[in-house]
Amino acid sequence: MEILSEWLSAQLEQESAEPVYRQLLHLMQQAILTGRLAPGTKLPSSRSLAGDLHVARNTVLHVYDQLSAEGYVISTTGSGTYVADTRPDSAAVSLPPLDGETADEATATASPRGDISSRGQRLIDQAGVSAKQWGAFMPGVPDVAEFPARTWSRLQSRLWRSASHGLLTYAPGGGYRPLRRALSDYLRVARSVRCTPDQIIITTGIHQSIDLTVRLLADVGERAWVEEPCYWGARSVLQSSGLKLAPIPVDDEGLNPSEADLRDPPRIALVTPSHQYPLGMVMSLARRRTLLEYARQHNVWIIEDDYDSEFRYGSRPLASLQGLDDANQVIYVGSLGKLLFPGLRIGYMVVPERLAPIFRTGVAELYREGQLMQQAVLAEFIMDGYLTSHVRRMRTLYGERRQLLIDAVTRHFGDALPVMGEEAGLHFVLGLPDYADDRATTAAALDAGVIVRPLTGYYNGEQKRQGLLTGYACVPHEQIEPAFATLARVIEDQVFARAPNAKQRAA
Missing domain, CATH: 1.10.10.10 (Winged helix-like DNA-binding domain superfamily/Winged helix DNA-binding domain)
Structure with a gap:
């Protein structure tokens, strides 16, 4: 030794x-x-x-x-x-030969397994998540610097000083009841949602809400309608759950299924009726009523993603689709991330009364929810009126930034590039000519220090419209013009300088 x-x-x-x-x-x-x-x-x-x-x-x-x-x-x-002898047992880890096959032949013919599953590979290949989540002109991100952190901290400190054991354990099925009651009151007034506290399920956000809905209401291989184009995150959740996606085009009135689509009813239809993501149109009342009646007749579950409809400029926020649903076929999902701050990771869903016990059991069984202290702080924040006043203030602030960005677009490009979906939300789409490459433009903009997203990344099919999702919510007023000047130079170089006719402007 x-x-x-x-x-x-x-x-x-x-x-x-x-x-x-x-x-x-x-x-x-x-x-x-x-x-x-x-x-x-x-x-x-x-x-x-x-x-x-x-x-x-x-x-x-x-x-x-x-x-x-x-x-x-x-x-x-x-x-x-x-x-001790801890060497691996070679017999246990080797494939046994088939009848008439030698051990060497069994090893040679064994097909190696990849590191990830095929659906995992599809998820990674089609991922839309960005490495950067802040800055001009990141779409879909609120200005967290304007969040009333002192108020939140004061409420949180008060709760921690008298924290009960119940706030430090797992969440009961459905979440913290005072928060569900506060959300029920808020949604009835702000979004015309018809619900009781028992119908509200607290989740970590829209992704989890959609995932839970699919797991409880759909089987692997069933079809799901998604808007074309649609939010990449929702698409990923549905595909990873084993559903077959059926992209349904949208027009100026929203979801527009063809006769062929209608002849093959889906199990799930995921829609953003009050502010289509990413193009921004509103589903007309006629289309809403048609969709609800179709869902009633064919037992289709509608997931209404109401992600940022509180921020509407020039008119009052539109009523929810759920408020029109007499057949109880709508699952309404929302999040506090865009209203307050994304890192909060608290969302909610409103389910039909007959499904509420099932969803309460499902969320507790699958996810073992917690964050009761954060839920308690949020409940106080809502009940004391801070949420309503914060949304009102941010609607004004975002409206000003939106107009500054639209003015910048007009100064640099006149009417050569259309602005789409600017009536609501935290972003608009800056349309590009058909010959453009919005992915290359996005990459060049990132190299120049500006964040945008390519519109083509939100499509499932081959027919794709070129454009840039351009966010304004998290950009201070004084940074909008210089940041857009940088983006404009990128667009000139990547789009107009490479046009079939170098002097061509999009009509």
């Missing part, structure tokens, strides 16, 4: 910040795993090894105890400590 002692002594770093105990344990584990210490090897006594290494005997005893606890060695009273 002199060789072991010499090797360990050479490897130990007496001046290291890592304790000698941890170093010695790691070295001996590696020696056993790599075969330096073969199975059956007897280790030196703790007294002998401690003397050779000039460390306390208790240090070696602790190391031997830990090696024994983790199965690296076997200690026998009166006999000593021996390296």
Whole structure:
């Protein structure tokens, strides 16, 4: 064992910040795993090894105890400590040969499995998530700098001072009841949603709300209508759940299914009727009534994604689709992220009364929800009127920034580039000519320090409209013009300078 002692002594770093105990344990584990210490090897006594290494005997005893606890060695009273045989069983990890096949043939014909599943690969290939989540002109992001953090902190501190045990454990099915009651009151007034507190389920956001709905109401392989174009995150959730997507085009009145689409009813229809994402149109009342009647007749579940409809400029926010639903086929989902701050990760869903017990059980069973303290703070924030006043103030602020950005577009391009979906929300779409490449333009803009998103990334099919999703909510007033000047130079270089006719402007 002199060789072991010499090797360990050479490897130990007496001046290291890592304790000698941890170093010695790691070295001996590696020696056993790599075969330096073969199975059956007897280790030196703790007294002998401690003397050779000039460390306390208790240090070696602790190391031997830990090696024994983790199965690296076997200690026998009166006999000593021996390296255990932990080598993998080759028979257990090899494929057995088929009848008439040799072991070598079985190994050669075995098809290797990839690191991720096929649906996982599709998810990664089609991912729309951005590495940057803040700055000009990131769409869909509120100005978190304007959030009343002091008010929130004061409410939170008050609750922590008198925190009950109930706020520190798992959330009951459906979430914190005072928050559900506060949201029920708010949604009835602000969004014309018809609901009771028992119909509200608290989630971590729209993604989880959609995921829960699909898991409880649809089976793998069933069809789901999605708007064309649609939000990439919702598309990813539906596809990862095993549903077959059926992209339905939108026009100026919203979702516009063809006769062929109507002949094959889906199980789920995901829509953004009050502010279509990403193009911004509003589903007409006639289309809403038609969709609701179709859902009633064919037992289609409608998921209404009402993601930012409180921010409407020049008119009052539009009523929800759920408020018109007499057949109880609408699952209404929303989030507080765009109203307050995205990192809050609190969303909600309103489900038909007959489904409420099922959804309360489902959310508790699948996700083991918590964050009751945050839910309690949010409940106080809503009940004390802070949410309503904050939304009112931010609607004015975002409206000013929206107009500044539209003015910048007009100054640089006149009417050559259309602005679409500017009546509501936190972004609009800046249309590009058909010959443009919005993905290349987006990449060039990012290199120049400006964030936009390519409109083509929101389409499922081959027919795609070129454009840039351009957000204004998180850009201070004074930064809008210089930031857009940078984007305008990128567009000139990437689009107009490469036009079939270099002087061509989009009609």
